[in-house]
Amino acid sequence: MRPVQKAAAVVGAAFLLVGVLGFIPGITSDYDEMSFAGHSGALLLGVFAVSVLHNLVHLLFGVLGLLSAKLRGTARLFLMAGGGLYVLLWVWGSAIGEHTRANFLPVNTADNWLHLGLGAGMILLGIAVTATERARSDSPVN
Secondary structure (H helix, E strand, O other): OOHHHHHHHHHHHHHHHHHHHOOOEOOEEOHHHOOOOOOOOOEEOOOEEOOHHHHHHHHHHHHHHHHHOOOHHHHHHHHHHHHHHHHHHHHHHHHOOOOOOOOOOOOOHHHHHHHHHHHHHHHHHHHHHHHHHHHHHHOOOO
16 A cells, blocks of 8 residues: 555544544533434534534445545545535535534534644644655656
8 A cells, every 4th residue: 555545544544543433422422412413412532513414424434534545646636625524514514504404514613723733643644655756656666
């Protein structure tokens, strides 16, 4: 596996883990208040708003990350496009009210800042590992 493929696999595995943790009472506080979508009283790690839909999105994104890791091009696409989607999610989450119908996922302030960090991190990771691969392939063999 190339570095970009490993990066996509690690990010995908992390999303799978978060998706699973969102369904575990105790790790998710106020688990009994979890709704399918929309405002939910459940909080992953007592901080991040989650719902069944939100957890399913994490699981789907995790599977996509693992599947994308099979090929270098799809791994890079996952990191770059997925990162872009998370930045857009930050913009959307920041623009809507926490208790509005538009907040169907749901997201709160902590989610919003995490989404910005994830998005930027995924994009930077995609750029960095691709640049590293290119630099190594252009270097003379010692």
